Amino acid sequence: MATDVILPKVDMDMATGTVSKWYVADGDTVKKGQPVFDIETDKAAMEIESPADGVIRIRETRTGVALPIGEILAVIFAAGEAQKMDAPKAAAAASAATPAAKAAPAPEDKVVTISSSTSSQIRATPLARRLARQNGLTLGQITGSGPRGRIVAADVTSHSQAKPAAASLPVAPSTPAPEGLVVKPFDGMRKTIAQRLTQSKQTVPHFYLEATCTIDTLLAIRERLNATLTKSGKGKLSINDFIIKAMGVALQQVPAANVSYVDGGAAQHVSSDVGVAVSVEGGLFTPVVRNVETKTLSQISAEVKDLAARARDRKLQPSEYAGGSAAVSNLGMYGVEKFTAIINPPQASILAVGAAVERFVPVNKQPVLKTQMTVTLSVDHRTVDGALGAQLLQAFKTLIEDPALMLV
Amino acid sequence: MTTRELSYSQAVQEALAIALENDPRVFLMGEDIGVYGGAFQVTGDLVARFGEDRVRDTPISELGGAGVAVGAALAGARPVYEFQFSDFATLAMEQIVNQAAKLRFMLGGKVSVPVVFRMPAGSGTGAAAQHSQSLEAWFGHVPGLKVVEPSTPEDAKGMLLAAIDDPDPVLVFEHKLLYKVKGHVPEGSYHTPLNKAAVRREGKNVTMVAAGIMVPKALAAAEVLAGEGIEAEVIDLRSIRPLDMDTIIASVKKTSRLICIHEGVKSYGIGAEISARISESEAFDCLDAPIMRLGGAEVPIPYSPILEKAAVPQEDDIVAGARKLLNGGL
Numbered sequence: 103m104a105t106d107v108i109l110p111k112v113d114m115d116m117a118t119g120t121v122s123k124w125y126v127a128d129g130d131t132v133k134k135g136q137p138v139f140d141i142e143t144d145k146a147a148m149e150i151e152s153p154a155d156g157v158i159r160i161r162e163t164r165t166g167v168a169l170p171i172g173e174i175l176a177v178i179f180a181a182g183e184a185q186k187m188d189a190p191k192a193a194a195a196a197s198a199a200t201p202a203a204k205a206a207p208a209p210e211d212k213v214v215t216i217s218s219s220t221s222s223q224i225r226a227t228p229l230a231r232r233l234a235r236q237n238g239l240t241l242g243q244i245t246g247s248g249p250r251g252r253i254v255a256a257d258v259t260s261h262s263q264a265k266p267a268a269a270s271l272p273v274a275p276s277t278p279a280p281e282g283l284v285v286k287p288f289d290g291m292r293k294t295i296a297q298r299l300t301q302s303k304q305t306v307p308h309f310y311l312e313a314t315c316t317i318d319t320l321l322a323i324r325e326r327l328n329a330t331l332t333k334s335g336k337g338k339l340s341i342n343d344f345i346i347k348a349m350g351v352a353l354q355q356v357p358a359a360n361v362s363y364v365d366g367g368a369a370q371h372v373s374s375d376v377g378v379a380v381s382v383e384g385g386l387f388t389p390v391v392r393n394v395e396t397k398t399l400s401q402i403s404a405e406v407k408d409l410a411a412r413a414r415d416r417k418l419q420p421s422e423y424a425g426g427s428a429a430v431s432n433l434g435m436y437g438v439e440k441f442t443a444i445i446n447p448p449q450a451s452i453l454a455v456g457a458a459v460e461r462f463v464p465v466n467k468q469p470v471l472k473t474q475m476t477v478t479l480s481v482d483h484r485t486v487d488g489a490l491g492a493q494l495l496q497a498f499k500t501l502i503e504d505p506a507l508m509l510v
Numbered sequence: 511m512t513t514r515e516l517s518y519s520q521a522v523q524e525a526l527a528i529a530l531e532n533d534p535r536v537f538l539m540g541e542d543i544g545v546y547g548g549a550f551q552v553t554g555d556l557v558a559r560f561g562e563d564r565v566r567d568t569p570i571s572e573l574g575g576a577g578v579a580v581g582a583a584l585a586g587a588r589p590v591y592e593f594q595f596s597d598f599a600t601l602a603m604e605q606i607v608n609q610a611a612k613l614r615f616m617l618g619g620k621v622s623v624p625v626v627f628r629m630p631a632g633s634g635t636g637a638a639a640q641h642s643q644s645l646e647a648w649f650g651h652v653p654g655l656k657v658v659e660p661s662t663p664e665d666a667k668g669m670l671l672a673a674i675d676d677p678d679p680v681l682v683f684e685h686k687l688l689y690k691v692k693g694h695v696p697e698g699s700y701h702t703p704l705n706k707a708a709v710r711r712e713g714k715n716v717t718m719v720a721a722g723i724m725v726p727k728a729l730a731a732a733e734v735l736a737g738e739g740i741e742a743e744v745i746d747l748r749s750i751r752p753l754d755m756d757t758i759i760a761s762v763k764k765t766s767r768l769i770c771i772h773e774g775v776k777s778y779g780i781g782a783e784i785s786a787r788i789s790e791s792e793a794f795d796c797l798d799a800p801i802m803r804l805g806g807a808e809v810p811i812p813y814s815p816i817l818e819k820a821a822v823p824q825e826d827d828i829v830a831g832a833r834k835l836l837n838g839g840l
Contacts, residue, residue, distance in 0.1 A: 229766050229798040248799075249840070255766065255798045 104183060105154035107176040108250070109169050113143045113420040117245045118168040120290060121175065122147060128160040132178060139175070142290055147416045154178045170224050170242065172251035226253035233258040263365060291385040291416075302447050306363075307483040310442050311495050314476050315502050317458060320344055321473060323505050327399075336400065341475075342378075342432050343403040344505055345455055349430055350374035350394025351508050352497035359494040361485045362427050362448040368485040369448075377429030377446060378406055380413045387413040388446050390426040427451075434458060440476040450485045451494065454478040514697070519552045519689040521663035522628075525670040526553065526590065528699050530560045533588060536674060537564045539575055540592030540628075549594040550630055550689055576602035576627070580610045580679075583625040588674055595641045596629035596683060610679040611654030622677040626670070632685040632723055632773055633818055639810035642818070644774035646683045646721070650751040650783070657750040658704050659683040661725035663693040665748060668702025676704060683750075685723040685773070707754040709761065713741035716767040716832055719758055721747040721780055724771040724823060731828035740836055747772075750780060758784060759793045766798035767835055773822045776805030800840050804831050 109119050122142040126132055137149040138158065152158070156178040162169065169175075224241045226234070230253045234241055237258065244261045246253035279285045288296060320341070328338045353360040353374040361368040374395045377388040389409035391402060412418050427450055431443045434457035443454040456476040462469035477498070481491040501507050516524065529536045542549060544557040544567040557565040568575040572593060579591040593599050599606060610623045633642035649657045656678060660666040666684065673680035710725060711732050720728040725746045732742035743761050747754070762768050768788060770781030781803035788794060788801060804823040812818050834840055 227798045228795045232795045 104180070105156070105178045106174045107138065107150075107153060107158070107178060109141065109171055109173045109175055110150060111171045111245075111251055112141060112148055113146070116143050116171060117242060118170055119143055120168050121162070121165050123165060124160065124163075125149075126152075126158055126160075128158070128163070128176075130158055132156065132158045143420070146418050146420060148419070152178065154180070156180045156183070170251070171246065172225055173223070224253065225251055227255065229255045230258050233262075237262045260365065289384065295385055298447070299444050302444050306445050306447055308442075308445060308480050309483055309488065309491070311479045311481065311488075311491050312440065312476060313479075313495050313499050314474050315499050316463070316472050316474050317341070317502065318473050320502060320505050321458075331400070337403055337407070339399050339403050341434070341458065342430070342455070343399050343406065344502065345430055345432065345453070346376050346378060346391060346394060346402050346406065347397075347399055347508055348498050348501040348505070349376050349428060349453060350391075350397075351501055352494055353428060354395045355497045356490065356494045359450060359486050359490050360427050361450050362425075363450065363482060363485050364448065368450075371427045374428075375426040377423070377426045377449060377452075378409070379429060379431035379443075379452075380410045382414045382416070387418060387423055388426075388429055389413055389418055389423045428453065430455060434475060440478055442478050443480050445480050445482050447482075450482045451491065452480045453498070454480065514695065515692050516663050516667075516695040517690055517692050518663045518666050518684070519550060521667040521693075521695045522552050522670055522684065523554050523556065524695070525667040525674075526556060527559065529588070529590070529671060529674045530556070530564055532699065533674070535586065535588040536590065537566065537582075537587060538590045538592065539566045539568050539579055541568055541570055541575070541594050543567060543592050548592060550686060552628075552630075552684075552689070553592070572598045572601040573605060576605035577609075579625045579627075580605050580613075580623055583610075583623045583679075584613065584621055588624055588626075590626045590628060590674060592628040593630065595637070596631040596645060597640055597643050599627065599629060599645065599681075606649070606655070606679070606681070607652050611652050614678065615654060623679050624674075624677050625679050626673045626676075627679070627681045628670075629681055629683045630686050630689075631683045632687060633806075633811045633822055634687045634723075636813065636815060636818065638813040642811035644683075644685075644722075644772070644806065646681070646750050647772075647774050647779045647783075649681050650753075650780065652751075654679070655751060656680040656704055657683070658748060659685075659722040659750055660702070660748060661685075661688065661720075661722050661746050663691065663695045665702050665708075665746075667695055668700050669704060669748070671699055672701040672704050675701065680704065683722060687723055691726070702748075705749050705752045705754060707748050707757040708746045709743065709757065710746045711742065711744040713743035714765055715741045716769060716835060717743045717745060717758070717761040717765045718769045718771055718828070718832070719745045719747055719781075719784055720771040721750065721773075723773055724828075727823065727825045728771055728828055730825045731832065734825070734829050735832050738833070740832060742832060747780070753784065753787065755784075755787050755791065759788065759791050762788055762793040763796045766796050768797070769802045769804060769828070769831055769835060771804045771823055771828060773806055775808060776803055777808060779803070779805045781805055799835050802831055802835050802840055804828060 120142045121139050123140040125137050125139060132152045134152055134155050136152045138152045139150050141148050141150050158176050158178050160176040162175045225246060226241050233255055241253060244253050244257050247257050248254045324339055331338055360371045373393045375390050375392045376394050377390045380387050391405055429446050429449055429452040431452055432455040433441055434455055437457050440456040441454050443452045445452050458473050458475045460471055461474050463472045479491060479495045543553040544565055547554045575591055579589040582589045610625055614622050631644050646657055646659055649655050658669050660669045670682055673682055711729060718728045728744045732744050735742050743765055745757060745761060770784050772780045785801040804827055807821040809821055811821055
């Protein structure tokens with residue numbers, strides 16, 4: 103039986119996807135599980151494997167073009183099966199000369215259907231279509247949760263609730279390019295960053311809490327531990343590893359702040375899942391370290407290194423940057439003393455960490471040199487109020503100033 | 511008007527007795543409906559009460575019996591002809607389809623054919639392929655016929671009395687497994703409309719349109735689904751021809767989802783017709799899932815009890831179907 107190779111939904115937020123590369127050519131024999139193409143979603147590149155054994159006939163040869171989820175990209179025919187399928191799109195046919203050279207002989211009963219690539223190709227129920235029409239929404243903007251990516255009424259409702267100003271989101275600015283300047287179009291990741299952070303800043307009521315933490319004790323402990331770790335050939339701990347751990351423990355101490363926003367409520371988290379902002383070429387990811395409260399500093403350190411490396415290669419699975427209730431963003435290494443970060447919804451908070459700076463601090467009316475860093479907690483007021491946010495920050499400050507407390 | 515519990519077959523017999531009592535034009539015909547009391551004991555002792563002229567045993571010729579009934583109806587009588595099994599109506603198609611259904615139209619409205627055919631139908635009795643079919647959809651295809659399928663004792667009585675008083679040919683499908691089912695039945699004479707479906711249970715998540723024996727199965731399934739938070743609205747179709755689309759459309763506009771459930775084979779069946787009419791109606795734009803049909807398997811009803819059960823939708827199939835539809839599996 104022929105098996106369709108569809109553009110899969112690999113990310114919750116995805117409505118379209120882009121094939122960045124084919125590993126096989128039209129007419130190739132493929133094995134189940136063999137990589138056939140790379141999909142580039144808004145945030146990551148992923149290899150998609152063949153769903154069956156047989157001869158692959160590629161129907162949509164275009165790469166770099168946004169296609170709706172569920173689009174049939176190719177068909178895999180079992181050995182000896184009549185290869186009957188829709189013709190590739192007219193636009194693609196012209197540029198498909200190379201793969202066509204390897205194509206199997208065209209069967210006599212080949213059915214040619216040229217379909218137009220309009221919204222009629224997007225799977226949606228009649229009710230979803232009607233609701234979208236009534237709300238002035240384009241189906242292409244909406245992610246379908248039904249079988250094969252079908253958009254159902256609930257998807258339209260949640261979309262219009264989540265993005266009341268969807269039509270006016272300044273993802274594509276109406277500002278024309280100044281003459282003489284080259285415009286570099288946004289790739290999928292930049293589009294997502296633009297869209298999600300605009301949405302966050304516009305719809306999430308942020309407030310900010312700032313605290314200065316004295317970290318001499320932390321630095322001393324870190325120096326001692328790293329000396330031991332180096333001797334035994336293990337990886338060193340960064341200040342950020344301590345910060346992640348302190349955030350995870352603080353969330354356990356103030357569980358009411360360990361929440362995330364859902365439609366009409368706050369989801370109570372049990373474990374401390376902390377996102378870590380990782381800068382990558384052309385953008386950023388926020389992979390999530392799970393169960394921080396149960397992990398040692400070395401485990402956290404190793405995990406962050408692994409996540410960051412794979413983020414830079416854009417090989418993170420979508421599940422690795424989904425969820426969590428809080429995040430940490432650190433720009434201290436650039437000498438930034440303090441800043442405020444935009445919350446990564448649906449998380450309830452994000453901690454912006456500044457550089458460690460030596461300052462004279464009055465102690466018994468005498469100046470004493472101390473190392474301090476300023477942290478700023480951005481909080482989603484829908485789920486966490488000021489006093490609660492302050493308790494979380496206070497817990498963090500106590501832990502980071504005396505890291506031995508994380509042991510108890 | 512008080513009510514009491516009667517079985518479905520007792521309710522049918524009571525309707526026949528009332529009609530025989532009240533209307534001298536009414537008489538019954540059928541094979542073994544006299545002293546034997548009918549293949550399913552529905553006519554019982556009516557021959558003792560009303561005599562052999564009014565409860566007439568006929569030879570084993572469905573074509574002959576049906577022909578006499580149509581002729582008597584044309585001549586002004588109100589005959590009720592019982593097929594032992596509705597499967598045998600295939601032998602009388604000429605009289606039902608070519609004569610009874612057509613004559614009012616072909617004779618310019620100058621005659622009517624007030625005949626009633628009683629059609630014991632359906633599987634579940636171990637009677638195998640030639641005695642277990644649900645052929646009501648066939649007759650639903652013929653203009654000039656009315657086709658009903660009561661699912662409760664109360665409706666069995668009320669719809670049969672309405673059918674006998676109706677000026678046109680009416681086929682009443684009685685599922686054999688319903689004969690022993692008991693329910694409240696009002697006393698005396700009353701009519702249940704021959705063109706109205708009934709909402710048996712209200713719900714907001716999915717509409718189940720069920721016919722005949724599938725009504726109690728759908729209601730049992732709805733009870734199970736309610737425990738899972740799925741509120742099913744169950745419509746008892748009652749009439750195959752005409753179809754009460756107003757009731758179905760109103761329900762689908764509310765629930766956005768539809769499952770059609772019938773024992774007759776799924777292909778070209780009642781569910782196909784309802785599905786098509788919903789697509790042609792204003793309810794189309796309210797659908798949030800494909801329309802699902804649950805019908806008989808594409809096989810002659812098997813003799814093996816296990817296969818016989820598997821060949822028609824059961825409560826579990828309805829529960830599974832609704833879950834699939836609600837969870838986006840279709």
